[in-house]
Amino acid sequence: MPDVARQHDGARQPLIEARGLHRWYGSGRSLLARRPPLRAVDGVDLVVYPGEIVGLIGESGCGKSTLGRLLVRLEAPTAGTIAFAGRDITHLRGRRLRALRRQIQVIFQNPFETFDPRYRLRQALYDPLRIHGLPDAERRIAEVMERAGLPVDRYLDRYPRELSGGQLQRAAIARAMLVEPRFVVADEPVSMLDVSVRAEVLNFLLDLRAQRQTAFLFITHDLALARHVCDRIAVMYLGRIVEEGPAELLTSAPRHPYTRALLASVPDPDAGTAASPALRGEPPSPAALGTGCRFAGRCPLASEACRRVEPVLEPAAPGHRVACHFPWEEQRTP
């Protein structure tokens, strides 16, 4: 797994490359007053290489799901570009966009909302193949369902409600993988599932990556989970990526004070007491951003400079970037 991350500096071509991506909502005026837009995604550069699993971490409202929706072209960016395999797809429409949908798939959190409760799995699985005009439907479905641990003779004629959450989520992944996409956005794919079945869903996903070199953007709020699943992790705060690096490095030696706070907040089964909270307060509204670093208001290290000048993502170590005027390690004392 980690070797994928190491190859980046070479000449490999990114599969997905987002540059200066913005998505603002409600810009302009409301009925009564001019209101500032809600800046859900506010200047994101992100690259995903073939066969790579990139974790996108952040709290509710940080813009991580919006970013995922932009990358699969479910929403159009306010500004910025998205390239897929070197080709600009920011403004694709019509037939070309439909063709792209075969290459880029998405998996959502709740499998019971993914499937139409009125149709058996058979129908739900045949549809994408028919839409994309792919031959050998029987064989493809049997193959991918077998790998999902849902043999067709037992599961194909079932309705969604006749499967458990874990089984249905594996069926959702199976359906997404049927058309052999090269890039998949998985938005909190296991957060509704019991701990005991999460692994079977995630390992299914990891096996597919190993076999087909599928790349994933894995959106989650769970850092411990991301550490075990992802090659690289990007941490998002109020519409921007504040730190990005190899999963192991980012979780063992985080540089951004926000990443450090996130890590310190995860309840540790081995610690045995409630940690003292790493941060006070809650993030400000993404509709009320001032100048300077957007984390400055909650940051224990913030100085005057932080409130004036917004830091940009800069290399801190090979493959590790951080947007902070005072990244950790440069501090003498913790």
Added chain:
Amino acid sequence: MTRDLAAPEAGGRPPAAAEPVLEIRGLRVSYDAPTGRVQAVAGLDLVLRPGDSVGLVGESGSGKSTVALAVMGLLPAGGRVDAGQVRLLGRDLTTLPEHELRAVRWRQAAMVFQKAMSAFSPVHRLADHFVDVWRAHRPERGRRARSLALERARVLLEAVGLRPDALWAYPHTLSGGMLQRALIALALVHQPRLLILDEATTALDVVTQAQVLSEVARLQREFDLTTLVISHDIGVVAALCRRVAVLYAGHLVEEGPVQQVLEAPRHPYTAALVRAFPRLRGPRRRLESIPGTLPDLTRPPQGCVFADRCPRAAGACREGPPPVEHSGGRMVRCRFPLGGDAGA
């Protein structure tokens, strides 16, 4: 006292002789289902002494929320207590009529649920909720009731890290974390002896959860609370509890001091659950699942409920209920517990 599950070595524990705050004995609860009755809780024993904090962990369908609802007398239609006792401060709640149960709720036992947003009325300010709860159990009326209630509310809001002027806010203007805090404050209005937290921080972001957990840990000390924490997250239980009880398919399979159980689980299910939980430290590894599914609880198996998913199961496990072993403040319900040979 027939037996005592309290760990003598856990620091600061009151003497075992102290009258339990909550004593559950042989509790059986079932629900109506189209295919028969579902045995949700199958003979549960659990004792919480004053100042105790016990985490009840288990997955969906394990029966952990049913236990909480049975304690509060809040089982939904179709659910009923088939056998056993739930003694709160010595009084069996399973036989109390509804009007007497009402006197118990809020005053002796209070419960905080997961979804704070649906616990508050959207058209009333927080202040009105505090006044309502106050009046329900106090003799004062009119302005006097209101001013006493608000006085208490201000103290409690500060105790959970909210500003007293949150009283004048409507629920929809507050964040999820603030609402969850307000709900905890509301539960403490009448100084209950027992506080039940049912996935009370599950819907919160990790940073907010850490804030609320540390506040609850402080409240446990300051208000001398006895707490039952229901969670699927062993990290949350480790943060708030001294003891943990592991529930599987309606049966307690293991119980003991949190750190001991998590570090050296004795029941194969506990061991699998702990392994499935991803950690921030230690080696990165392929995550492990627990193959299989819960047994059909309309026809509970004759033998051990975990046998079908258990790597250690043998023929004997399927024939009859597993033996219960008590030692060193720990309980395990298993024929072949882990660490048994070493004399644990």
